[in-house]
Amino acid sequence: MSEVRLRFAPSPTGYLHVGGARTALFNWLYARKMDGKFILRIEDTDLQRSTREYEQAIMEALRWCGIDWDEGPDVGGPYGPYRQSERTRAGIYAEYAKKLIEMGRAYYTVYDKVDRKKELFRTFEYPKQYVDEGHDVTISFKVLEGKTKFYDLLKGELEFDNSTIEDFVMIKSDGFPTYNYAVVIDDHLMRITHVFRGEDHVSNTPKQIMIYKALDWEIPQFMHIPLILGFDRTPLSKRHGATSVEHFRSIGILSRGLMNYLALLGWSVGEEEIFDVRARIKQFDPSTISNKGVVFDPAKLEWVNGKHMRMMSVEELLNEFEEWIRFTGRRAPQVERDYALKVVQACREKVNTLGQLYDFAYPFFFEDYEFEEQFVTEYLLSPYAESVLKKSLETFSQLEDWTVAGTEKACRSLAELGIASKNKVFQTIRGAVTGRLVTPGLFETLSILGKKRTVERLQRALEYRSKKIHQDISPA
Numbered sequence: 001m002s003e004v005r006l007r008f009a010p011s012p013t014g015y016l017h018v019g020g021a022r023t024a025l026f027n028w029l030y031a032r033k034m035d036g037k038f039i040l041r042i043e044d045t046d047l048q049r050s051t052r053e054y055e056q057a058i059m060e061a062l063r064w065c066g067i068d069w070d071e072g073p074d075v076g077g078p079y080g081p082y083r084q085s086e087r088t089r090a091g092i093y094a095e096y097a098k099k100l101i102e103m104g105r106a107y108y109t110v111y112d113k114v115d116r117k118k119e120l121f122r123t124f125e126y127p128k129q130y131v132d133e134g135h136d137v138t139i140s141f142k143v144l145e146g147k148t149k150f151y152d153l154l155k156g157e158l159e160f161d162n163s164t165i166e167d168f169v170m171i172k173s174d175g176f177p178t179y180n181y182a183v184v185i186d187d188h189l190m191r192i193t194h195v196f197r198g199e200d201h202v203s204n205t206p207k208q209i210m211i212y213k214a215l216d217w218e219i220p221q222f223m224h225i226p227l228i229l230g231f232d233r234t235p236l237s238k239r240h241g242a243t244s245v246e247h248f249r250s251i252g253i254l255s256r257g258l259m260n261y262l263a264l265l266g267w268s269v270g271e272e273e274i275f276d277v278r279a280r281i282k283q284f285d286p287s288t289i290s291n292k293g294v295v296f297d298p299a300k301l302e303w304v305n306g307k308h309m310r311m312m313s314v315e316e317l318l319n320e321f322e323e324w325i326r327f328t329g330r331r332a333p334q335v336e337r338d339y340a341l342k343v344v345q346a347c348r349e350k351v352n353t354l355g356q357l358y359d360f361a362y363p364f365f366f367e368d369y370e371f372e373e374q375f376v377t378e379y380l381l382s383p384y385a386e387s388v389l390k391k392s393l394e395t396f397s398q399l400e401d402w403t404v405a406g407t408e409k410a411c412r413s414l415a416e417l418g419i420a421s422k423n424k425v426f427q428t429i430r431g432a433v434t435g436r437l438v439t440p441g442l443f444e445t446l447s448i449l450g451k452k453r454t455v456e457r458l459q460r461a462l463e464y465r466s467k468k469i470h471q472d473i474s475p476a
């Protein structure tokens with residue numbers, strides 16, 4: 001069997017949308033499963049809307065997703081992408097347009113110089129004189145009567161009546177090709193065997209098939225995947241909130257979490273929901289992709305992500321966390337690795353994203369955490385708090401055993417003093433050393449913080465308390 005070759009062909013007119021990432025993933029998975037090739041092609045022929053920034057952002061997002069490509073111009077290092085703009089300048093599309101004109105399957109249209117929308121005439125001869133005079137000239141494909149059929153892996157046989165399809169522009173007056181034309185030339189020249197793409201392209205496909213047929217080229221296997229929908233079951237778009245891969249990366253979704261969730265949107269791998277996509281490449285079967293629209297649920301994505309955060313090794317999670325901190329430009333904690341590992345281990349139990357981890361772990365990493373309002377009013381300013389904190393200071397400055405069992409024993413002995421209920425004592429200590437009422441387990445928290453931090457923080461809470469009380473009673 002000949003080599004299986006797939007491609008992802010984004011237009012660089014925006015950031016990589018999760019729908020695009022899923023399309024890329026399915027193409028990539030199949031190429032990898034079949035030991036074939038996966039190609040990245042930038043469809044940047046819409047000069048007004050395409051930018052190099054978006055192109056770079058899409059490539060960066062794909063790399064982050066772990067989707068790598070196998071061919072492209074040699075730019076020293078990882079392959080560059082193929083760009084349709086460069087291929088246009090190399091004359092690739094013009095060559096086949098000329099051929100189609102010679103065959104009588106395409107023609108020039110000459111437009112009025114003033115009213116640029118007004119068609120003057122059509123011709124098979126190159127209208128040199130008009131071009132020289134500055135008229136707009138396009139090249140259109142001639143649609144013949146009849147029917148156009150193709151087989152879609154998901155939808156089966158599809159048939160279109162050509163009478164519903166008008167002649168369409170292949171080469172615009174700026175010399176750049178249109179999508180429907182360039183895609184055929186490139187898919188053929190790049191020897192693409194399978195085209196998996198969004199369902200929104202179904203209606204483009206008959207036009208593409210006509211070009212394949214006119215040039216007597218082999219037609220690739222098509223599969224049009226139902227679009228990802230928002231909660232209102234309309235195609236997922238910005239109206240539903242942020243949809244770019246960058247966005248999910250920046251809030252702290254892991255690449256493996258996003259890939260797992262996107263794979264679930266359409267591909268049923270079996271009963272299991274949480275898996276490493278890269279470990280399931282061999283199981284990927286495009287024919288099992290659902291032909292129903294699937295709804296994108298950010299809460300489910302977070303849930304899947306949280307599972308991954310707890311499944312991976314703490315070491316790996318810390319590495320990803322550090323990388324994410326660099327990526328988002330947040331302040332990096334200046335702590336020892338062993339300490340950071342313990343913090344991440346304890347905090348990952350309660351969060352689903354790296355962003356949540358950062359917030360949740362903040363008081364472990366930084367000294368400038370704030371005392372939550374509720375802690376201050378309900379606990380810290382209560383009459384018993386002073387005594388609890390003073391006794392805690394005494395106990396923890398003398399404590400030698402900072403294991404979880406050791407801090408637990410110390411906390412219980414403090415509760416037994418009878419200054420306040422056990423809950424109040426524990427919450428006062430918790431709030432004093434972290435500023436918050438919700439943290440990992442109190443004993444574990446203290447054990448991680450260790451003696452120096454705990455003692456300093458109890459001290460700080462006491463000072464804060466007395467300042468606050470002083471403020472509140474002094475005349476305004």
Ligand code: GLU
Nearest residue numbers: 009010011043183197201
């Ligand atoms: N540039 C097209 C898009 O971004 C590619 C569609 C295709 O895969 O043929 O939708």
